[in-house]
Amino acid sequence: MQEILKTNLLSIEKSRPGRRGVRVGTPQQTAACYLPEKYLRKTAPKLPELSEFDTVRHFTALSEKNYCLDAQFYPLGSCTMKYNPKAYDGLSQLESFTQVHPLAPESAVQGTLKMLYNLQELLKEITGLSAFTLQPAAGAHGELTGIMTAKAYHAARKDKNRTEVIVPDTAHGTNPATANMGGFTVVNIKSGPDGRVDKAALAAALSGKTAVVMLTVPNTVGLFEKDILEIANLVHKAGALLYMDGANFNALIGLAKPGDFGVDIMHLNLHKTFAAPHGGGGPGSGPVGAAAHVAPFLPKPLVTLKNGKYTLQGKMPHSLGRMKAFYGNVAVCLRGYAYLRQHDGNTLKNIAENAVLSANYVRVSLKDKFPAFFDEVCMHECVLHPVAEKMNGVHTADIAKRLLDYGFYAPTIYFPLIVPEAIMIEPTETENKDMLDAFIQAMGCIFEEAQTEPQLVKEAPHTQSVKRIDEVSAAREPNLRWR
Structure with a gap:
């Protein structure tokens, strides 16, 4: 029973012979009518056999695990992960363009x-x-x-x-x-x-x-x-x-x-x-x-x-x-x-100014816990770094993992390379002050945890469907396909 209900299985691992979501009519002609014999497969392709309901549930479960801008704040420095207006999606789907x-x-x-x-x-x-x-x-x-x-x-x-x-x-x-x-x-x-x-x-x-x-x-x-x-x-x-x-x-x-x-x-x-x-x-x-x-x-x-x-x-x-x-x-x-x-010239200017304001608000608010490596007014993003002497062995990767437990996507980390233990934060102009305050508070909580319960941070994330991987083994023996 537990095996059936597992949500982390690949679709091919959920496959059962004979299951299908749609029935396809018998073709009037086979591929042999069009292709030389040497190009025809000798065995059927190994594809998942799932019902339509199985398929819908599988991909819905995957989507619920995904972090996206519609659900969470992406403090993803250097990538400008900002709001994508839904009206633009509608425009881009007009048949006069798509067809x-x-x-x-x-x-x-x-x-x-x-x-x-x-x-x-x-x-x-x-x-x-x-x-x-x-x-x-x-x-x-x-x-x-x-x-x-x-x-x-x-x-x-x-x-x-x-x-x-x-x-x-x-x-x-x-x-x-x-x-x-x-x-x-x-x-x-x-x-x-x-x-x-x-x-x-x-x-x-x-x-x-x-x-x-x-x-x-x-x-x-x-x-x-x-x-x-x-x-x-x-x-x-x-x-x-x-x-x-x-x-x-x-x-x-x-x-x-x-x-x-x-x-x-x-x-x-x-x-x-x-x-x-x-x-x-x-x-x-x-x-x-x-x-x-x-x-x-x-x-x-x-x-x-x-x-x-x-x-x-x-x-x-x-x-x-x-x-x-x-x-x-x-x-x-x-x-x-x-x-x-x-937008016109003034509103475009406001966009840049608010992006810069947001980044500096985060920089100044976290100054005592995670100071900026270059402590001056920044532009659209600030690059912070934990001071090793204050962190009880907690590193940037641990902080990024722990942020997931607080409901935030991890920021860009360890880049740029010239900043040790870099944490790059780019709030963009589309996040409001309430969201920035919530993020700042979460970062503050992680800093306090590093003082009192550093192991809690080192073992994060605790709330995700997948825990930490063995990064050394993953790099040396990558599992790139299902066998």
Whole structure:
């Protein structure tokens, strides 16, 4: 009986021969009519055999175990897990968008092209850049698009010596990976004692080999590069391009335009800043913008407006080519477009200001228990760390596990790498003060437990269906599939 009622079993483990949820009619022809004998399976596939009721209960139980924004607060630093308006979901499900064939003639998809064109124009307006491509399917794909755009730019100038990309240690981890995938040598520079780019280290690293300097702004410790104008000047004097990782743009939207402080290329995450579902909630979108001198090298086609008609402009002789089949994740673009149309310059500014206010409220409220590693006014996120001498052997991972018992999703931990025992908190602007206070209170309770019952925290979580795994064994002997 207990085995039957277990909810942690895989669907294949609940399978019973002969059970089914739907009966399929006998096919008029078999696969042998279409495929050569060598491609036909010799044995039936091993698929779960469940009734419809079994299936519904199985996936409902799984969904109840899932943490989601509709049920809990995600203090997930560096990922902007903020509210996704349900109205946008309705828009993205309209048949006039979902039923469009990707090979339909332009005359039949003028509405979709108009939306994409207007989104490009809005992104240009809020960033101060000259052109945008909507092709990239996610942030890291946007980074690769940006790097390949830079590569095409230098190749057109016959500047073959530019083989290096400089990446500070406060950049997102995808930045050095992207540069390497683009065929560049990655040059890492350490931050200064204030958590920002060390200008002397940057100047020393810059050379005729430098193709791009990739900055995350604000950076991964939640700080704005206050010397960004001087940094941009150094980069441009060296003949290199300044790339901005715009994944943290939620802190700047409506407040600053990257084009104004010298950014040549940047990507944005529509699935972060622009309130489209993120992670398991849906696909991503990472549009890439470029300044006028780099724009001709962006992927083609771009959506253009000519003589009252919207068209996909493919006549771009210097373009790096396509980065994705067809034209981006339109459903995510549509959500981002709706978000931008819902707001004006003032409300976008309010969004950034409230995101910054929320992060600093958490930072100051937890200062005596979990101080910020860089104790100054931050932007959209604060990076805290437990002081070892006060924690009785309790570590960041223990705190994250214990937060689950209090009903909160765990924040980003142990990142950025330059902060020991890092706890990255990003409240966003969509969480109200009551929720922030509840989170702060939970963190305070965990701190007190570390003083009085440290073992309680070390053995957390206590309320979840799955307890702690043996992390060493999981890493060395991963169980990746059912046998």
